[in-house]
Amino acid sequence: MWSRVGRWRSRVGGSSQFFRQDSSPAPAWTALGAQAITIADSLPTGPDPRPGTRGPGPGVRQDRRADVPPPPRGGKRTNALCDAAPWPPEHRRGRPVVSERPAARTPRQELGTFLRSRRDRLRPSELGLPTAPRRRTPGLRRDEVAELAGISSTWYAWLEQGRVRTSAQVLRAVARALRLDTAETAHVLSFVEETQPEAEPRTWVSRNLLTLVQSMAPNPAVVLDPHWDLLAWNAGYAALLTDPARLPPKRRNLLWLVFRWDPARTLLADWEREACALLGQFRAQAARHPQDRRYAEVVEEVLTDPDAARWYERRVTTRFQPAVRSFRHPLAGELRLRYVKLAAVDEPGHHFLAYLPDDRATEEAVCRLSGTG
Known part of the structure; x- marks a missing residue:
């Protein structure tokens, strides 16, 4: 091995001087690459130090980077030229390609x-x-x-x-x-691919829809965008839950209120069932837009809740069902409200959500809560 390497070195560099390889063991899958790098790095990169010579012999590589530090003495030899190269790390020789963030799912x-x-x-x-005895799945x-x-x-x-x-x-x-x-x-x-692309949802509410929300008072009403962000609401909605204007813009979201707003767990009489159903609806909608950043932001924020993380991992999927929801309001007491959800045809992606009293007692309590009774 030594004589073979020495002869190759003599033919390339024009010198009969032998050189020593790194004796540290290398994994089998990197043995060939490490040997090639060691041989290349062992070649002289500057003028021949012997007196009376004009420079390196023919075929000897010249070092184009004078600022490359020598390898540490006694340490493992590395390809210093590659380590100091200006190109990105994923393109350096002998290094695996590691992506900084996972590729977006389709x-x-x-x-x-x-x-x-x-x-x-x-x-x-x-x-x-x-059922086979050795079934793997x-x-x-x-x-x-x-x-x-x-x-x-x-x-x-x-x-x-x-x-x-x-x-x-x-x-x-x-x-x-x-x-x-x-x-x-x-x-x-819902994953059937449409021939026509979806229109981008608006970030504002038209005057007609805003008038409809205000006219629902004292009954709570709100307008949601596809990410369930609250775009418009009336005084009844602010009195039932909380005034979204007091929250940061990124937290004016229905799903965030259910999981991250602490009073929601006591306000909703059957919080676990309601929260799981809402998360299933949101997951079904977000799954069709895996590259949407706002969906990812809402999911990341909500999954900090242990219950939400557990249900999300189970891939619970539901859809909206008109039903009567029970509330335990600290000021109005027991409330029974019917959810009504309508899609705005002239504003794609926007939904109108109203809470209507289910009995006479709830109707009177809602009026007192909004200050109109």
Whole structure:
């Protein structure tokens, strides 16, 4: 080995002087690269120190960076030229490419992850399928779901991997095979890619919608954008919950109020059920826009709550259902309010949410709370 390296060195540099390699062991996968770097770094990079010479022999590399420090004595040799190179670290020789932030997920990948979680939830015995003694997957296999849905196993595998664009007909067949409920089926169908791009939602409320919100007084009313940020509200809403004007702009969000505003847990009579349902609705909407920064900000803030983090990890998905919500207000007492949610056709992405009294006692309490009774 030494004679072979010495002869190569003599041919390149024109000198018969032998040099010593680093004797420290290297992993097997870096042995060849480390040997090449050690040999290259051992070549003389400046004028020949011997007197009477004009400079380096033909083929010897010249050092173009005079500020490169020598390797520490007794330490492990490194490629100093690469370490001092001006190009980004991910392009340096011998270093793995590490991304500073994870790549943004696409809607197809979100759909595939959701289908995979529901496939793992099912058991073969629930569908009358035979159970093998050495079954590796906790739930159904991909080929079993594909057979139940009437599609090829390869196509379903690509669907879970987010590699294909599919139709509503195929997604309905997959939903039936996975025994999805109504809300989960609607969530899956929402990933059908539209030919027309969605319009950017407005960050302001029109005069007509603002007049409608104010005319609902004393009943609470509010306008939400797609991220559930509060854009407009009336005095009844501020009296029922809190005045959003007192909160920082980033915290004027319905989901933030439910999970991060402390009085919400006592104000909502059935906080756990209501909060889990709202988080499922928000998750279903945010999953279709994985690259939206505002969705990511709201989710990051809300998931600091342990309950929200647990439910979000389970991928609970729900949809809005008109129902009667009970409140325990510290000033008005017990309130029973019906949620009414309407979409603004002339303002895409905006929703009008009103709280209507469900009985006479609640109607009188709402009037007293807003100061009109």
